[in-house]
Amino acid sequence: MKIAFDCSPLLKKKTGIGWYCYHLLEEFINIPEDEFSLFSFSLKSRKPDLPLGWKERPKTHYHFYAPLPKVSLLLLSKCFGEKVSRPLMAAVDVAHFTNFTAFPIRGAKTVSTVHDLAFLRFPRTIELKSYITLKACLRFSLDIADRIIVPSFSTKKDIVDFYKYPEKKIVVIPLGVNHDIYRPIADIHSLNAFKQKHSLGRYILFLGTLEPRKNTARLLDAYSILCKKMGVEQAPDLIFGGGRGWKNKAFEVKYQNLDKPIRNKIRFLGYLPQEELPFLYSGADVFVFPSLWEGFGLPPLEAMACGTPVVTSNVSSLPEVVGDAAILVDPNSAEEIADAIYQILIDEHLALSLRSAGLTQAAKFTWSNTALQTYKVYESTVKGSYV
Numbered sequence: 182m183k184i185a186f187d188c189s190p191l192l193k194k195k196t197g198i199g200w201y202c203y204h205l206l207e208e209f210i211n212i213p214e215d216e217f218s219l220f221s222f223s224l225k226s227r228k229p230d231l232p233l234g235w236k237e238r239p240k241t242h243y244h245f246y247a248p249l250p251k252v253s254l255l256l257l258s259k260c261f262g263e264k265v266s267r268p269l270m271a272a273v274d275v276a277h278f279t280n281f282t283a284f285p286i287r288g289a290k291t292v293s294t295v296h297d298l299a300f301l302r303f304p305r306t307i308e309l310k311s312y313i314t315l316k317a318c319l320r321f322s323l324d325i326a327d328r329i330i331v332p333s334f335s336t337k338k339d340i341v342d343f344y345k346y347p348e349k350k351i352v353v354i355p356l357g358v359n360h361d362i363y364r365p366i367a368d369i370h371s372l373n374a375f376k377q378k379h380s381l382g383r384y385i386l387f388l389g390t391l392e393p394r395k396n397t398a399r400l401l402d403a404y405s406i407l408c409k410k411m412g413v414e415q416a417p418d419l420i421f422g423g424g425r426g427w428k429n430k431a432f433e434v435k436y437q438n439l440d441k442p443i444r445n446k447i448r449f450l451g452y453l454p455q456e457e458l459p460f461l462y463s464g465a466d467v468f469v470f471p472s473l474w475e476g477f478g479l480p481p482l483e484a485m486a487c488g489t490p491v492v493t494s495n496v497s498s499l500p501e502v503v504g505d506a507a508i509l510v511d512p513n514s515a516e517e518i519a520d521a522i523y524q525i526l527i528d529e530h531l532a533l534s535l536r537s538a539g540l541t542q543a544a545k546f547t548w549s550n551t552a553l554q555t556y557k558v559y560e561s562t563v564k565g566s567y568v
Contacts, residue, residue, distance in 0.1 A: 492518065
């Protein structure tokens with residue numbers, strides 16, 4: 182097959198969608214017989230961060246366009262169809278758009294991954310430019326797609342409900358975990374060295390972009406309740422890992438208004454490289470992820486793969502991901518979040534049980550399986566059949 186693959190999410194520091202693209206390409210490089218066209222569109226002049234081997238791979242073409250934002254092609258394609266992309270892309274059998282929106286490419290069947298519909302569920306938590314783009318272009322992208330990939334049944338239901346979209350065109354393919362990287366750190370000396378490097382003692386961990394949908398302001402409320410319940414000195418620190426996102430004024434105000442002894446126990450580590458994340462997860466007493474809505478939710482899965490007890494929300498895709506291996510809470514209840522964390526901290530048997538169950542649950546998810554199922558979608562789409 183001739184396959185076009187959208188690498189645009191690899192143009193910046195990788196979070197969930199970026200890692201999705203990266204790991205698919207890691208697996209696809211082991212398919213030598215197919216011809217790939219890797220493409221990206223961006224306003225700034227930069228190239229995607231590709232996995233090892235892709236720059237030297239035979240039968241591979243590169244189309245990295247800048248300054249040429251994807252939204253321009255989307256809007257023009259709504260009016261003029263595949264004529265817009267014809268000068269930019271050679272004909273292929275199937276084109277996979279990995280980040281919500283798509284435009285027609287000459288001769289190609291279209292596969293598009295829609296990760297979630299949070300922009301419709303929680304529009305006030307979304308960056309304005311992302312909201313406008315999705316509102317203007319997602320319906321068009323769904324209409325031209327021959328197949329839609331989603332990471333969860335929750336997202337599939339949302340697309341059917343919001344857009345009255347035919348279920349048979351939607352394929353649920355869960356994301357995976359790289360178990361060579363995300364695993365419990367058994368070397369105590371290495372783990373202690375990591376903690377010493379970042380001045381960490383006992384801690385509760387949140388990992389993700391700091392933005393309103395992740396519900397971090399309510400996590401501050403929950404942590405304040407926990408500190409008052411346990412005593413500030415006895416409570417573990419609260420560590421935020423991940424880059425600062427958008428619309429964080431409410432979070433910043435709430436943080437500044439915390440009692441100083443509680444505020445002094447909260448740390449922001451920022452974006453950490455992937456090689457440090459297993460240490461960050463493994464060193465935590467509890468991983469807490471009280472998101473308002475997720476299309477999948479990689480961080481809870483990665484935490485479980487590292488043997489860390491997880492507290493997460495009982496909404497959207499998160500129950501699908503964690504199964505019975507985490508404590509599920511109402512993300513709108515700071516008291517419920519605090520109580521779940523507290524129970525894990527005081528009950529060693531519960532913590533051990535969650536560690537064991539989490540490792541078992543995480544083992545069900547692999548990137549090789551995600552890539553295999555995705556490739557089968559390519560094949561069936563080219564043949565005009567449904568998987």
